[in-house]
Amino acid sequence: xxxxxxxxxxxxxxxxxxxxxxxxxxxxxxxxxxxxxxxxxxxxxxxxxxxxxxxxxxxxxxxxxxxxxxxxxxxxxxxxxxxxxxxxxxxxxxxxxxxxxxxxxxxxxxxxxxxxxxxxxxxxxxxxxxxxxxxxxxxxxxxxxxxxxxxxxxxxxxxxxxxxxxxxxxxxxxxxxxxxxxxxxxxxxxxxxxxxxxxxxxxxxxxxxxxxxxxxxxxxxxxxxxxxxxxxxxxxxxxxxxxxxxxxxxxxxxxxxxxxxxxxxxxxxxxxxxxxxxxxxxxxxxxxxxxxxxxxxxxxxxxxxxxxxxxxxxx
Amino acid sequence: xxxxxxxxxxxxxxxxxxxxxxxxxxxxxxxxxxxxxxxxxxxxxxxxxxxxxxxxxxxxxxxxxxxxxxxxxxxxxxxxxxxxxxxxxxxxxxxxxxxxxxxxxxxxxxxxxxxxxxxxxxxxxxxxxxxxxxxxxxxxxxxxxxxxxxxxxxxxxxxxxxxxxxxxxxxxxxxxxxxxxxxxxxxxxxxxxxxxxxxxxxxxxxxxxxxxxxxxxxxxxxxxxxxxxxxxxxxxxxxxxxxxxxx
Numbered sequence: 001x002x003x004x005x006x007x008x009x010x011x012x013x014x015x016x017x018x019x020x021x022x023x024x025x026x027x028x029x030x031x032x033x034x035x036x037x038x039x040x041x042x043x044x045x046x047x048x049x050x051x052x053x054x055x056x057x058x059x060x061x062x063x064x065x066x067x068x069x070x071x072x073x074x075x076x077x078x079x080x081x082x083x084x085x086x087x088x089x090x091x092x093x094x095x096x097x098x099x100x101x102x103x104x105x106x107x108x109x110x111x112x113x114x115x116x117x118x119x120x121x122x123x124x125x126x127x128x129x130x131x132x133x134x135x136x137x138x139x140x141x142x143x144x145x146x147x148x149x150x151x152x153x154x155x156x157x158x159x160x161x162x163x164x165x166x167x168x169x170x171x172x173x174x175x176x177x178x179x180x181x182x183x184x185x186x187x188x189x190x191x192x193x194x195x196x197x198x199x200x201x202x203x204x205x206x207x208x209x210x211x212x213x214x215x216x217x218x219x220x221x222x223x224x225x226x227x228x229x230x231x232x233x234x235x236x237x238x239x240x241x242x243x244x245x246x247x248x249x250x251x252x253x254x255x256x257x258x259x260x261x262x263x264x265x266x267x268x269x270x271x272x273x274x275x276x277x278x279x280x281x282x283x284x285x286x287x288x289x290x291x292x293x294x295x296x297x298x299x300x301x302x303x304x305x306x307x308x309x310x311x312x313x314x315x
Numbered sequence: 316x317x318x319x320x321x322x323x324x325x326x327x328x329x330x331x332x333x334x335x336x337x338x339x340x341x342x343x344x345x346x347x348x349x350x351x352x353x354x355x356x357x358x359x360x361x362x363x364x365x366x367x368x369x370x371x372x373x374x375x376x377x378x379x380x381x382x383x384x385x386x387x388x389x390x391x392x393x394x395x396x397x398x399x400x401x402x403x404x405x406x407x408x409x410x411x412x413x414x415x416x417x418x419x420x421x422x423x424x425x426x427x428x429x430x431x432x433x434x435x436x437x438x439x440x441x442x443x444x445x446x447x448x449x450x451x452x453x454x455x456x457x458x459x460x461x462x463x464x465x466x467x468x469x470x471x472x473x474x475x476x477x478x479x480x481x482x483x484x485x486x487x488x489x490x491x492x493x494x495x496x497x498x499x500x501x502x503x504x505x506x507x508x509x510x511x512x513x514x515x516x517x518x519x520x521x522x523x524x525x526x527x528x529x530x531x532x533x534x535x536x537x538x539x540x541x542x543x544x545x546x547x548x549x550x551x552x553x554x555x556x557x558x559x560x561x562x
Contacts, residue, residue: 010499011356011506012513013353014354015354015514016354017348018519018520018521020521020524021520021522023411027531083405084525084529084534085406086534088405091386092385092386092405095386095387095403097384097385099382100385169383169409172383173379240484241504310412313417313508314415315353
């Protein structure tokens with residue numbers, strides 16, 4: 001009977017309306033995950049270009065903006081698809097409200113995507129001189145090849161706030177205490193470095209072993225610190241009653257407990273050891289496996305962290 | 316002028332008249348609520364009591380929903396009301412994630428965020444909110460908090476020490492007060508909300524946000540489709556997890 005299972009000092013809701021369940025679901029997870037890949041490849045790509053000669057990574061100049069372009073468009077597509085009025089997205093540009101991180105993020109992400117598109121066009125036609133020789137766009141891109149190097153520093157700089165603004169949205173979502181931790185900002189940055197290195201590992205087959213070793217190093221560091229931060233947040237995020245109640249439920253084997261630990265093992269622990277191992281002896285297949293695992297695990301971890309605070313009734 | 320609300324829970328008898336009046340006045344669709352009255356049973360039989368808590372938007376002075384709204388669909392009126400402009404809302408649900416009181420819903424007919432506006436349209440015409448007018452015991456008290464002689468200001472002064480707001484730790488400065496409330500009535504973490512059939516009804520969660528029959532592709536096609544007005548029947552048989560549970 002209910003009364004025997006309820007502490008005498010507690011109260012039981014006996015009549016109420018149906019409340020909303022998970023409001024931001026898998027589309028927002030996919031949105032955040034794709035943005036991590038899109039900005040991460042630029043950040044990690046810049047690191048590689050700083051450390052190595054372009055000859056060591058022959059396709060990086062056009063593949064880096066290509067991956068960023070694809071994943072940024074996935075991010076933008078699912079941002080639109082999650083809106084109940086997708087065509088009204090234009091209101092963000094016509095009637096911007098600058099206290100909202102959603103507005104600031106949308107403007108920055110749009111500018112970032114536009115610049116990445118320019119880099120992609122120049123990088124692609126530079127790398128493929130025989131493609132579309134009579135096309136005006138291709139010729140203009142080849143004629144302005146130096147523009148790539150001029151805008152690249154701005155793109156790298158912009159990648160940082162584009163990566164981080166989701167943490168500000170989560171901080172503004174003041175109903176969800178679990179997201180209010182300042183560590184969310186660093187968690188976003190580690191996610192981008194993790195996803196970026198994983199994305200570039202998948203195209204690094206013909207690169208020099210030294211470049212691949214650097215990618216493995218970034219992956220290892222990012223998975224290690226990201227894992228530590230998740231553990232810290234998972235076990236010690238008891239700053240608020242809401243956060244405590246949410247985590248206590250998940251700790252006790254509630255919904256998303258299994259997904260969280262699968263994500264941690266597949267996406268963080270396994271890739272960390274594979275990446276560290278690869279720094280000693282170059283093994284392309286194992287490193288690519290580690291990259292895939294990291295991408296899958298990152299999605300799962302983000303999914304859990306997005307959904308669990310939404311299970312709590314707010315009123 | 317700063318309009319505020321106060322509910323004296325000692326007077327409220329849970330008749331739900333305010334809930335119905337709000338529904339009718341604002342044409343709130345089935346499955347959505349701007350104002351609801353929650354019944355909470357406290358204690359263990361035979362020493363039990365039942366509390367009734369009307370819940371609505373708090374019209375916070377520092378409203379998180381207003382801050383996160385990317386298009387200013389949620390905005391302040393000069394009288395302190397946090398109002399909604401449905402024609403501008405993009406349906407991102409950011410406000411639903413920001414409101415610590417769960418007071419905002421996605422209207423299943425318009426697919427835009429909506430909530431209690433203290434009946435702003437009635438206030439503009441010099442009338443009181445529908446829930447205030449209907450209350451048979453005058454448990455709902457509404458007025459100008461800036462006016463020391465208003466009924467609500469005097470009520471607050473007369474009940475000093477017993478006036479509470481929900482979740483004060485959120486620093487939203489709510490303009491909705493309660494007299495006669497306690498932790499067990501105002502704090503959702505102090506209550507157990509057991510899903511499934513109970514004494515009165517099937518306590519559950521909505522599976523959908525907004526229109527239950529809308530697909531993702533449908534959102535993109537909607538402007539090109541012929542207008543098909545949703546009616547209340549669409550919401551009567553919405554699919555919930557525990558729908559088939561026995562009573």
